Amino acid sequence: MALADVNDTRLAESAAALEELGVRALPVHCDVSSDADVEALRDEVLDAFGHVDVVMNNAGVALLGPPDTLSMEEWDWILQINLVGVIRGIRAFVPHLRHRGRGWVVNTASVAGLYGYAWDTIPYITAKFGVVGLSEGLALYLRPLGVGVSVLCPGLVSSNMGDTARIGGVQDPRQWIQEMPLEEPVTPDVPGRLVCDAIETERFLVLTHPEPIRERIARRGADPDAFLAAQIERLPTPPNLP
Numbered sequence: 609m610a611l612a613d614v615n616d617t618r619l620a621e622s623a624a625a626l627e628e629l630g631v632r633a634l635p636v637h638c639d640v641s642s643d644a645d646v647e648a649l650r651d652e653v654l655d656a657f658g659h660v661d662v663v664m665n666n667a668g669v670a671l672l673g674p675p676d677t678l679s680m681e682e683w684d685w686i687l688q689i690n691l692v693g694v695i696r697g698i699r700a701f702v703p704h705l706r707h708r709g710r711g712w713v714v715n716t717a718s719v720a721g722l723y724g725y726a727w728d729t730i731p732y733i734t735a736k737f738g739v740v741g742l743s744e745g746l747a748l749y750l751r752p753l754g755v756g757v758s759v760l761c762p763g764l765v766s767s768n769m770g771d772t773a774r775i776g777g778v779q780d781p782r783q784w785i786q787e788m789p790l791e792e793p794v795t796p797d798v799p800g801r802l803v804c805d806a807i808e809t810e811r812f813l814v815l816t817h818p819e820p821i822r823e824r825i826a827r828r829g830a831d832p833d834a835f836l837a838a839q840i841e842r843l844p845t846p847p848n849l850p
C-alpha cells in the first residue's frame with residue numbers, strides 16, 4: 609500500500625504500523641498542493657506496484673475565520689489542499705484506472721460538503737461542497753467505464769486535524785469563536801471500515817453519522833429555505849465584527 613503525506617514523521621509512523629500488520633508499505637512524501645509532487649507520486653507508485661486498485665484522496669486541513677476577513681492567501685491555502693488536491697489526484701490516477709477498466713476512487717469530503725453546518729469554517733465548507741459535486745460527476749463519468757467512485761462524508765472524527773488547522777482573518781479569535789453544535793466524534797477506524805465496506809458493496813455516499821445526517825439531507829432537499837431558517841435558529845448568532 610502506498611501512503612502519501614506532507615508530514616514525514618506521521619508518514620513514517622503510519623508506514624511502520626502497516627508493516628507491523630504484514631502489509632507492504634510505500635511511504636511517499638507528497639504535498640497535494642503541488643502538481644509535480646502528485647505526478648511524481650503516481651509515477652513512483654506505478655513503478656513499485658505496477659498498477660493501482662484504489663485511490664483515496666484524503667488530505668485535508670481546516671481554516672477558521674469569518675469569510676470576509678480572510679486573506680486570499682488563506683482562502684488559496686485551504687482550497688489548494690482540500691479541493692484542488694483532489695483534482696490533482698484525479699488527473700494523476702484516473703487515466704490509469706480508466707484504461708484498466710477497474711478500480712475505485714474514494715474522495716474524502718465531509719458533512720460540511722452536504723449542508724451549511726456552521727458559519728465559522730466557510731472556506732472548508734466551500735472546498736467540501738466542491739469535493740461532493742466533483743465526486744458525483746466523477747461517478748457519472750467513471751462507473752459506466754468500470755471504475756467505482758465513493759465520497760466519504762464524515763462527521764466529527766478524532767484525528768490530528770487540530771495540528772494543521774489555522775485561524776485566519778481576525779487577530780483575536782475570542783472576538784468571534786463560538787461553539788457549533790456537533791455530533792459526538794467517532795474513532796478513525798470507523799470511517800476506515802465504512803470505506804472498505806462501501807467499495808465491497810459498491811456504494812457512493814459514506815457517512816459516519818448516518819441517522820442525523822440523512823435526516824438533515826432529506827429536510828434540506830424537501831424545503832431548502834425552511835432548512836436554512838432552522839439552521840440559523842440552531843446555530844449560535846455570529847458577532848457583527850467592526
Ligand SMILES: NC(=O)c1ccc[n+]([C@@H]2O[C@H](COP(=O)([O-])OP(=O)(O)OC[C@H]3O[C@@H](n4cnc5c(N)ncnc54)[C@H](O)[C@@H]3O)[C@@H](O)[C@H]2O)c1
Pocket residue numbers: 612613614615618638639640641666667668669689716717718719761762763764765766767768769770772
Ligand atoms: N476529523 C474530522 O472530524 C473530519 C470530519 C470530516 C472530514 N474530515 C476530513 O478527513 C480527511 C482526513 O483528515 P483527518 O481528520 O484524518 O486529519 P489529520 O490531520 O489527522 O489527517 C490529514 C492528513 O493530511 C495531511 N496533509 C495536510 N496537508 C497536506 C498536503 N498539502 N499534502 C499532503 N498531505 C497533507 C496531514 O499531514 C495529515 O496527515 C480530511 O480531508 C478532512 O477534511 C475530517
